[in-house]
Amino acid sequence: MNAARCVAVAVFRESIRDKVFYNLVLFGLLLVAASILIGQLTAGQDVKIIKDLGLAATSIFGVFIAIFVGISLVSKEVERRSIYPLLAKPVRRAEFIVGKYLGLLLTLLVNTGVMTLALYVILFFLARGVPEPIQRAWDAPALDPALLKAFALIYLNLAVVTAVALFFSTYSSPMLSAIFTLGIYVVGQFNADLKNFDRIVDSPAAIAVAKACYYVLPDFSKFDIKLAVVHGIPVSNMFVAATAGYAALYIGALLFGAIVIFSRRDFK
Amino acid sequence: MSAIRTRALSKDYYVGFWRPRPYRALDNLSIDVEPGAVFGFLGPNGAGKTTTLKLLMQLVFPTSGEAEILGRPVGDVTVRRRIGYLPENPYFYDHLTAEEVLDYYGRLFGMSAAARRQRVPATLDRLGIGAERRLALRKFSKGMLQRVGLAQAILNDPEVLFLDEPMSGLDPLGRRDVRALILELRDQGRTIFFSSHILSDAESLCSRVAIVAKGQLAAAGSLADLSHFQVLGWELVMSGVPPTALDALRSRARRVQAIAGDRYVIDLPPDGRPEEVARELSGAGATLVSINPLRETLEDVFVRRVAEVGGGARR
Numbered sequence: 001m002n003a004a005r006c007v008a009v010a011v012f013r014e015s016i017r018d019k020v021f022y023n024l025v026l027f028g029l030l031l032v033a034a035s036i037l038i039g040q041l042t043a044g045q046d047v048k049i050i051k052d053l054g055l056a057a058t059s060i061f062g063v064f065i066a067i068f069v070g071i072s073l074v075s076k077e078v079e080r081r082s083i084y085p086l087l088a089k090p091v092r093r094a095e096f097i098v099g100k101y102l103g104l105l106l107t108l109l110v111n112t113g114v115m116t117l118a119l120y121v122i123l124f125f126l127a128r129g130v131p132e133p134i135q136r137a138w139d140a141p142a143l144d145p146a147l148l149k150a151f152a153l154i155y156l157n158l159a160v161v162t163a164v165a166l167f168f169s170t171y172s173s174p175m176l177s178a179i180f181t182l183g184i185y186v187v188g189q190f191n192a193d194l195k196n197f198d199r200i201v202d203s204p205a206a207i208a209v210a211k212a213c214y215y216v217l218p219d220f221s222k223f224d225i226k227l228a229v230v231h232g233i234p235v236s237n238m239f240v241a242a243t244a245g246y247a248a249l250y251i252g253a254l255l256f257g258a259i260v261i262f263s264r265r266d267f268k
Numbered sequence: 269m270s271a272i273r274t275r276a277l278s279k280d281y282y283v284g285f286w287r288p289r290p291y292r293a294l295d296n297l298s299i300d301v302e303p304g305a306v307f308g309f310l311g312p313n314g315a316g317k318t319t320t321l322k323l324l325m326q327l328v329f330p331t332s333g334e335a336e337i338l339g340r341p342v343g344d345v346t347v348r349r350r351i352g353y354l355p356e357n358p359y360f361y362d363h364l365t366a367e368e369v370l371d372y373y374g375r376l377f378g379m380s381a382a383a384r385r386q387r388v389p390a391t392l393d394r395l396g397i398g399a400e401r402r403l404a405l406r407k408f409s410k411g412m413l414q415r416v417g418l419a420q421a422i423l424n425d426p427e428v429l430f431l432d433e434p435m436s437g438l439d440p441l442g443r444r445d446v447r448a449l450i451l452e453l454r455d456q457g458r459t460i461f462f463s464s465h466i467l468s469d470a471e472s473l474c475s476r477v478a479i480v481a482k483g484q485l486a487a488a489g490s491l492a493d494l495s496h497f498q499v500l501g502w503e504l505v506m507s508g509v510p511p512t513a514l515d516a517l518r519s520r521a522r523r524v525q526a527i528a529g530d531r532y533v534i535d536l537p538p539d540g541r542p543e544e545v546a547r548e549l550s551g552a553g554a555t556l557v558s559i560n561p562l563r564e565t566l567e568d569v570f571v572r573r574v575a576e577v578g579g580g581a582r583r
Contacts, residue, residue, distance in 0.1 A: 002375075002376075002378055003376055006372065006375040006376050007376075010361075010372055014361070014363055017363050018363075080359050081355065081357075081358075081359045082359050082360055082361060083327075084322075084325070084327060084353070084355035084358070085353060085354075085355055085358060085360070085373070085417070085420055085421075086373075086376070087325065087326070087327060088325045088327075088348060088351070088352075088353035088355075088430075089348055089373060089376040089377060090345050090346065090348040090349050090376065090377065090378070091345070091348075091376055092345055264329070266281075266327070266328040266329060267322065267327040267328060268281060268328065
């Protein structure tokens with residue numbers, strides 16, 4: 001797997017040099033900072049709003065990176081033909097795909113890490129200026145360790161989105177890959193509704209189709225525990241572990257599909 | 269054992285969206301390239317040269333037939349440690365420098381850090397890439413990118429080198445350097461397989477050539493075999509030829525043409541006995557300047573063989 005590691009490091013290095021990456025991180029940080037201002041306008045709710053905005057910004061900008069870097073991971077190499085000299089080296093196509101995936105995962109880890117740190121720093125300074133009795137009235141402490149669970153699940157969510165983007169990028173153009181991945185992302189947000197389709201519809205065929213869609217498409221609502229964490233509702237470690245298992249299964253299937261498609265592809 | 273061997277290698281591409289139909293880019297190609305040879309793979313544009321190279325690099329998969337490099341099937345990843353490949357109009361990563369690109373490829377070859385530190389600058393030096401090696405590749409000209417392409421192809425000191433149009437985009441100095449590099453590698457016992465449509469390159473470098481047209485092998489063999497070194501005629505250049513001698517000459521020569529003053533070029537048929545003509549003209553007061561056999565060139569062979577197949581690209 002030396003080749004996969006080399007490819008991953010190259011992807012990470014490229015994303016770090018890519019100005020888009022800095023823009024997104026900067027924009028995310030600005031949004032977190034802006035949440036402080038919004039917090040000033042909403043008496044007593046500032047901690048909740050800052051946490052909510054911080055988590056949402058991490059998620060949204062992470063998804064942007066996952067989709068827009070993810071779709072170009074393979075297609076850019078194919079379009080610009082830099083894949084020709086690369087695949088003539090001792091690199092298996094599967095190693096190339098895995099390397100590309102791990103490289104972007106590493107980039108997203110740094111991105112999510114920076115966002116996490118930024119949010120904790122903001123919350124630390126916010127809590128410092130608030131008297132103890134008021135802090136006790138909050139649903140959850142400012143520096144709540146449960147936030148880490150929310151960040152972990154956001155990261156897993158991004159890992160699945162990246163796998164979806166990479167899967168499409170192995171055989172489709174960047175534009176189509178972006179549309180497909182965004183589509184899957186949006187559908188995935190509402191996928192949980194399909195599970196309970198039988199409560200609204202009577203047709204067994206429609207219910208069967210809805211159920212099939214539910215099991216085939218990713219259910220991204222499972223990764224969203226922002227509301228619970230912000231309001232101090234406990235999220236069990238078991239739930240986090242089960243969601244991680246779900247993500248691993250989904251990522252495994254997508255990477256397997258991407259490798260199968262890519263291994264048979266002709267580069268004309 | 270051949271360094272490169274293909275047997276009935278064919279490739280169909282499918283064209284058309286609604287009703288895809290096959291388009292045969294390569295048809296039953298069987299060639300053998302001996303170790304240590306400089307093998308020219310020639311053909312007009314669209315003849316199937318790049319497709320063949322891509323099949324050998326497993327960038328595309330054959331519809332039928334098989335190919336081996338160094339006795340191993342082309343799908344064997346381990347054999348790629350022992351080969352180098354320069355694609356046509358190579359493109360690398362814009363954001364990286366020449367040094368970084370080579371370092372990246374060195375890592376993919378599994379070279380140690382110490383080996384890369386030694387090998388990368390040495391290879392760049394060999395290709396004449398100087399201080400610009402620390403510039404991002406987006407600032408490189410086409411010719412410089414071609415040099416980087418050659419550098420990455422020889423980075424691992426390959427036993428077999430595949431070059432797709434290696435002279436493309438190079439200025440005369442660059443072409444001379446590449447020719448010298450190919451000959452140097454040949455002297456080191458490397459096998460070089462290069463595609464080109466520039467015949468003078470093949471003539472000055474290759475021990476053997478194959479000509480493809482419309483995806484089919486039109487001819488293969490050594491340059492001597494292909495052109496048979498057949499004498500197509502003789503060209504005499506004489507000076508001080510008296511006008512009286514010219515009239516007698518016109519009946520025996522295919523063409524008599526004045527070059528300047530009393531200097532003439534005389535084109536004789538293959539059985540035109542040039543030494544006799546030269547002796548007779550010398551007797552009449554002329555002086556022999558040069559006498560040259562007219563042989564079939566690779567270009568003549570190329571044009572004839574390609575015409576036999578019926579043109580260039582398969583439609």
